[in-house]
Amino acid sequence: MTTRWLSEKEQRAWRAYIAATHLLEDAIDRQLQQDAGMPHLYYSILANLSEAPEGRLRMTDLAERAKITRSRLTYAVTRLEKDGLIRREDCQWDKRSSFAMLTDEGMAVLERTAPGHVETVRSLLFDQLTPEQVEQLEEIFSGLAQTLERDEERPTPEDVPWRRRSSGPCS
Amino acid sequence: MTTRWLSEKEQRAWRAYIAATHLLEDAIDRQLQQDAGMPHLYYSILANLSEAPEGRLRMTDLAERAKITRSRLTYAVTRLEKDGLIRREDCQWDKRSSFAMLTDEGMAVLERTAPGHVETVRSLLFDQLTPEQVEQLEEIFSGLAQTLERDEERPTPEDVPWRRRSSGPCS
DNA sequence: GACGCTTGGTTAAAGTTTGAAACAAACCTA
DNA sequence: TAGGTTTGTTTCAAACTTTAACCAAGCGTC
Numbered sequence: 001m002t003t004r005w006l007s008e009k010e011q012r013a014w015r016a017y018i019a020a021t022h023l024l025e026d027a028i029d030r031q032l033q034q035d036a037g038m039p040h041l042y043y044s045i046l047a048n049l050s051e052a053p054e055g056r057l058r059m060t061d062l063a064e065r066a067k068i069t070r071s072r073l074t075y076a077v078t079r080l081e082k083d084g085l086i087r088r089e090d091c092q093w094d095k096r097s098s099f100a101m102l103t104d105e106g107m108a109v110l111e112r113t114a115p116g117h118v119e120t121v122r123s124l125l126f127d128q129l130t131p132e133q134v135e136q137l138e139e140i141f142s143g144l145a146q147t148l149e150r151d152e153e154r155p156t157p158e159d160v161p162w163r164r165r166s167s168g169p170c171s
Numbered sequence: 172m173t174t175r176w177l178s179e180k181e182q183r184a185w186r187a188y189i190a191a192t193h194l195l196e197d198a199i200d201r202q203l204q205q206d207a208g209m210p211h212l213y214y215s216i217l218a219n220l221s222e223a224p225e226g227r228l229r230m231t232d233l234a235e236r237a238k239i240t241r242s243r244l245t246y247a248v249t250r251l252e253k254d255g256l257i258r259r260e261d262c263q264w265d266k267r268s269s270f271a272m273l274t275d276e277g278m279a280v281l282e283r284t285a286p287g288h289v290e291t292v293r294s295l296l297f298d299q300l301t302p303e304q305v306e307q308l309e310e311i312f313s314g315l316a317q318t319l320e321r322d323e324e325r326p327t328p329e330d331v332p333w334r335r336r337s338s339g340p341c342s
Numbered sequence: 343g344a345c346g347c348t349t350g351g352t353t354a355a356a357g358t359t360t361g362a363a364a365c366a367a368a369c370c371t372a
Numbered sequence: 373t374a375g376g377t378t379t380g381t382t383t384c385a386a387a388c389t390t391t392a393a394c395c396a397a398g399c400g401t402c
Contacts (some may be wrong), residue, residue: 013309171274
């Protein structure tokens with residue numbers, strides 16, 4: 001099979017995407033580390049909990065929502081628990097499961113730091129976009145998220161029979 | 172200052188963005204780990220070198236292009252050097268600098284694995300987008316990259332005077 | 343009701359990233 | 373040109389992530 005290389009335009013789009021996503025994530029991490037003492041992922045975990053009924057979720061569900069592996073979550077929750085922002089609770093009706101639950105202190109940290117986080121996201125991202133672009137962004141990424149999520153479910157569906165190229169590596 | 176919270180639409184866009192970027196990066200990492208034995212970042216480093224004159228760049232320039240910290244790059248290059256894909260060379264006219272240079276083997280690995288990588292990027296990203304969306308993607312992200320890059324340069328320009336909220340933490 | 347499979351979660355070890363500090367060469371500038 | 377600053381890079385420890393392996397509890401079924 002001959003490779004379908006990226007067009008000029010696609011390459012530009014891809015590079016811009018890589019650069020911007022990395023820079024944005026770095027900037028957000030820095031801000032949150034500064035103001036909340038935790039990286040973005042950990043903040044997201046708290047945020048996810050804060051929106052769940054009773055401020056708690058089973059580990060698996062939380063991992064699912066945060067788009068991370070269970071083991072990564074275990075580590076993160078352990079740290080947040082040490083910090084007193086989360087408490088573990090075991091599930092009554094399924095002895096295997098355990099809940100992660102936001103503590104009052106966790107909620108307080110979230111409330112204290114949310115404005116700064118939102119301001120960062122807004123100033124770095126949304127303030128830079130026109131209303132139409134916000135629309136486009138949502139359209140594009142919600143579509144992508146959906147198909148990527150579907151892909152996620154089947155672990156390596158088919159084989160991977162590619163080889164030999166004749167153009168650039170695309171980064 | 173009262174917080175400028177995200178609108179419904181902005182929240183949806185932001186969540187979709189977070190989800191899709193994480194899932195995409197994970198998928199690409201998995202594919203490259205499988206087929207090239209290295210994560211995306213390391214592949215990018217090789218790719219960047221392959222496009223530089225003589226296949227080499229000073230560490231700082233390489234870090235700049237790859238959007239990573241110098242210390243992260245040092246670690247990565249050390250590993251890639253162990254793998255024989257990169258060689259370090261010191262700079263003649265500035266004794267502080269050192270170059271990272273793609274070896275023949277590094278180039279070979281790149282050529283061998285590029286088709287698979289491109290195919291992944293294409294099938295997960297570009298195949299999912301209309302030509303207009305590719306256009307929009309490029310427009311949006313090259314703009315973002317530019318402003319984020321500018322921000323990068325000045326290390327914490329102003330102070331950060333925010334507090335108190337009354338809506339959600341936005342993830 | 344016991345065997346085998348799946349699910350929920352953790353663990354341990356190896357690998358990676360971060361952030362600050364250390365170093366050394368290059369560059370002022372008085 | 374000595375002294376101080378900047379620049380290019382590495383180092384180190386602590387924090388984080390990954391991967392594979394593990395354990396226990398549920399589930400299905402014969």
